[in-house]
Amino acid sequence: MHVRRFEGHALAMAELLQLLTPEGERRHDPTYDVDVSGEELRALFRDMVLVRRLDTEAHALQRHGELGLWPPLLGQEAAQIGAGRALHPADYVFPTYREHGVAWTRGVDPVDLLALFRGVTNGGYDPAAHNFALATIVIGDQTLHAVGYAMGVQRDAGLDAAPGSAVISFFGDGASSQGDVNEAFVWAAVNDAPVVFFCQNNQWAISQPLHRQTRIPLYQRAEGFGFPGIRVDGNDVLAVLAVTRAALKRAREGRGPSLVEAYTYRMGAHTTSDDPSRYRVDAELELWRLKDPIERVRAYLLRSGAGDQAFIDDVTAEAEDLGAHLREACRALPDPSPSAMFDHVYAEPHGLVAEEQQWWQEYLGDGHG
Amino acid sequence: MAMGEPVTLASALNRALADALEEDPAVLVMGEDVGRLGGVFRVTDGLHDKHGDARVIDTPLSESGIIGAAIGLAMRGYRPVCEIQFDGFVFPAFDQITTQLAKHHARSEGRTRLPVTIRIPYGGGIGAVEHHSESPEAYFAHTAGLRIVTCSHARDGYQMLRQAIACDDPVIFLEPKRRYWDRAELGPVAEDLFQSRVVRAGTDATVICYGPTVRTCLEAAGLADEEDGVSLEVIDLRSLSPLDLGSVIESVARTGRCVVVHEAPVFGGLGAEIAARVTEHCFFSLEAPVLRVGAPHAPYPPSKLEHLYLPDVDRILDAVDTVRGM
Numbered sequence: 001m002h003v004r005r006f007e008g009h010a011l012a013m014a015e016l017l018q019l020l021t022p023e024g025e026r027r028h029d030p031t032y033d034v035d036v037s038g039e040e041l042r043a044l045f046r047d048m049v050l051v052r053r054l055d056t057e058a059h060a061l062q063r064h065g066e067l068g069l070w071p072p073l074l075g076q077e078a079a080q081i082g083a084g085r086a087l088h089p090a091d092y093v094f095p096t097y098r099e100h101g102v103a104w105t106r107g108v109d110p111v112d113l114l115a116l117f118r119g120v121t122n123g124g125y126d127p128a129a130h131n132f133a134l135a136t137i138v139i140g141d142q143t144l145h146a147v148g149y150a151m152g153v154q155r156d157a158g159l160d161a162a163p164g165s166a167v168i169s170f171f172g173d174g175a176s177s178q179g180d181v182n183e184a185f186v187w188a189a190v191n192d193a194p195v196v197f198f199c200q201n202n203q204w205a206i207s208q209p210l211h212r213q214t215r216i217p218l219y220q221r222a223e224g225f226g227f228p229g230i231r232v233d234g235n236d237v238l239a240v241l242a243v244t245r246a247a248l249k250r251a252r253e254g255r256g257p258s259l260v261e262a263y264t265y266r267m268g269a270h271t272t273s274d275d276p277s278r279y280r281v282d283a284e285l286e287l288w289r290l291k292d293p294i295e296r297v298r299a300y301l302l303r304s305g306a307g308d309q310a311f312i313d314d315v316t317a318e319a320e321d322l323g324a325h326l327r328e329a330c331r332a333l334p335d336p337s338p339s340a341m342f343d344h345v346y347a348e349p350h351g352l353v354a355e356e357q358q359w360w361q362e363y364l365g366d367g368h369g
Numbered sequence: 370m371a372m373g374e375p376v377t378l379a380s381a382l383n384r385a386l387a388d389a390l391e392e393d394p395a396v397l398v399m400g401e402d403v404g405r406l407g408g409v410f411r412v413t414d415g416l417h418d419k420h421g422d423a424r425v426i427d428t429p430l431s432e433s434g435i436i437g438a439a440i441g442l443a444m445r446g447y448r449p450v451c452e453i454q455f456d457g458f459v460f461p462a463f464d465q466i467t468t469q470l471a472k473h474h475a476r477s478e479g480r481t482r483l484p485v486t487i488r489i490p491y492g493g494g495i496g497a498v499e500h501h502s503e504s505p506e507a508y509f510a511h512t513a514g515l516r517i518v519t520c521s522h523a524r525d526g527y528q529m530l531r532q533a534i535a536c537d538d539p540v541i542f543l544e545p546k547r548r549y550w551d552r553a554e555l556g557p558v559a560e561d562l563f564q565s566r567v568v569r570a571g572t573d574a575t576v577i578c579y580g581p582t583v584r585t586c587l588e589a590a591g592l593a594d595e596e597d598g599v600s601l602e603v604i605d606l607r608s609l610s611p612l613d614l615g616s617v618i619e620s621v622a623r624t625g626r627c628v629v630v631h632e633a634p635v636f637g638g639l640g641a642e643i644a645a646r647v648t649e650h651c652f653f654s655l656e657a658p659v660l661r662v663g664a665p666h667a668p669y670p671p672s673k674l675e676h677l678y679l680p681d682v683d684r685i686l687d688a689v690d691t692v693r694g695m
Contacts, residue, residue, distance in 0.1 A: 094441075121478065122472075122475065122476040123476045123477050123478050123480075126477075126480050127444075127477065127480065127481060128480065128481070133444065134473075134476055134477060134481075136468075136469065138464060138468050138469075141437065141464065141465065141468065141469055143437075144433065144434055144436075144437025144438055144440070144441065144465065145437055145438075145440045145441040145444065145469070146441060147434075147437070147438055147441060148437060148438030148439060148440055148441020148442040148443075148444070148445075149441035149442070149444055149445050150441070151426075151438060151441070151442055152441065152442045152444075152445025152446065152447050153445065155397075155423050155424075155447070156445070158423075159422060159423050179433060179461075180433050180434075180437060180464075180465070183429070183431045183433055183434040183437070184434070184437070186429050186431060186434070187428075187429055187431065187434050187438055190429060341475075343475075343478070343479065344474050344475045344477070344478055344479035345474070345475050345513050345514055346474065346514065346516070346538045347474050347479070347482045347484075347537040347538050348536060348537055348538055350516075350538075350611050351563075351611045351613070352610075352611050352612070353513070
């Protein structure tokens with residue numbers, strides 16, 4: 001059987017939109033570009049350093065037994081910060097469980113993210129306060145919620161008017177094989193829904209490489225559904241920002257959905273329970289280490305004069321403070337009360353739940369448990 | 370809703386949807402062929418003409434999409450009423466219903482309500498091809514966070530659908546499709562959406578049923594009375610989650626005998642849950658084990674055999690004879 005492979009490195013790179021090379025050199029693109037001030041560039045750098053520190057700390061907390069699990073974002077900082085910082089406050093985000101960086105840009109307290117993985121809640125924050133939905137763990141389900149939400153945005157504005165705000169749904173290369181994701185593409189297309197499908201292609205779905213999910217580049221899937229797709233260097237925060245801004249603008253103006261494939265790499269394990277040494281080689285990791293999303297911004301900051309070593313040292317110190325704060329705050333998270341599992345099963349009274357809650361309380365009150 | 374000419378169940382449901390759309394701008398109707406066609410059973414007939422694409426949505430042929438999108442719409446503040454065209458077509462949406470819709474209120478710690486109603490024509494008896502005659506209620510009743518109700522006639526149909534749409538929890542609204550053409554007068558209903566009802570008073574045995582089997586059980590009770598002078602009390606559960614067993618326990622405490630009837634397979638069905646609870650509450654009143662009448666542990670058969678698969682008057686009366694020691 002002839003197996004068509006497209007993962008040749010040169011070809012993949014040729015298809016990438018890139019505005020900042022791994023060496024920190026600025027490139028320009030006639031369609032997608034971004035004009036960032038020194039202040040904005042410093043802010044993007046700070047975001048990425050802090051979410052990497054958040055991620056590192058959470059990983060350490062899991063290793064110390066303070067969290068049951070952690071899905072690391074290491075290597076995906078530019079994809080998440082670039083996308084998150086392209087959003088307007090009124091836009092709405094449907095994340096996966098790995099979107100710690102996007103959560104950061106939406107003002108979600110990182111301690112609330114830790115709460116889920118510490119096992120003290122199945123949620124942790126108010127979605128409406130941040131326009132940031134609770135993450136779905138069953139892969140791809142959230143893409144349909146995003147389209148439905150976007151259809152609601154359309155109806156609020158009137159079907160003939162520009163929606164005015166946009167919805168973005170995150171998912172990964174593995175999720176692209178799910179039926180729900182493909183249904184979401186169909187629904188978004190036929191409804192011209194104001195939604196951006198943001199795929200972080202981090203090359204691995206636990207142990208399965210990209211070519212076990214697709215025989216064409218993922219961004220090309222969009223064309224078959226009837227909307228544009230583009231592949232962007234997911235380790236280039238400026239390119240991600242530029243492309244996501246354009247896609248969100250298109251959605252807000254009523255020109256329909258689009259797909260952004262952020263080509264990146266999961267530098268860590270799928271989760272702290274995973275062992276990537278069983279299925280991938282170190283050489284691959286080394287190749288991607290040279291394309292680190294933070295290092296190229298550091299180089300560009302220093303080269304362009306937008307930031308100096310003192311600024312970088314300040315951010316590093318701030319990251320250490322964040323780490324110490326998370327460590328302390330995580331350990332201080334209270335366990336839920338034993339009867340909390342009954343509290344919000346239904347919005348309206350439900351006889352069985354009330355009866356069982358009472359039984360449990362009496363049982364525990366008798367010294368059991 | 371005023372009294373008047375008897376209307377079919379399908380027509381009563383249509384009126385309920387029309388009135389809900391009229392009264393609450395957040396209500397949307399969505400599903401396959403619900404707009405221009407008016408639904409394959411015409412339950413949504415005329416709604417699209419009046420309310421247009423914004424509120425009566427012909428969806429892609431995609432059941433998981435229907436429920437997934439309804440969840441998103443509900444997060445945005447809408448109150449979607451979804452139609453799943455046939456019982457056997459709900460399973461592509463099973464994940465969205467049980468994983469997402471059912472659990473979201475709990476996951477959000479009460480912050481996000483998802484008032485989604487899922488209408489499903491269910492049950493057999495219309496000579497359909499396979500996957501068009503199933504009774505999936507137990508799958509959903511097993512999942513906390515969902516409410517499951519089922520009407521047995523037009524009057525309940527109108528009232529219960531209005532109440533289901535007004536409920537802030539997700540409600541699976543099961544419509545007994547072979548009763549779509551049965552007529553009843555519309556009018557006020559005393560019961561709350563989640564209350565059972567004694568539909569025929571009796572003294573010798575209690576027969577518990579819901580949805581399509583209510584009429585069958587009433588026919589059985591009529592025959593038992595006429596031919597053998599046996600007095601059966603018939604209870605329409607109406608709600609399957611929560612279960613309202615108050616009237617059931619009171620009844621079985623009096624009759625000492627209980628038969629549960631449903632179209633779904635007996636094994637692992639609602640009848641098992643009801644039998645267990647009746648036994649727990651009425652153990653010292655029971656004169657015989659609680660019996661279940663339902664389908665065998667076999668896939669829904671070709672329609673030429675469905676009259677054997679579905680509970681009928683004879684099988685119900687046979688079970689009644691058994692619990693009466695006859």
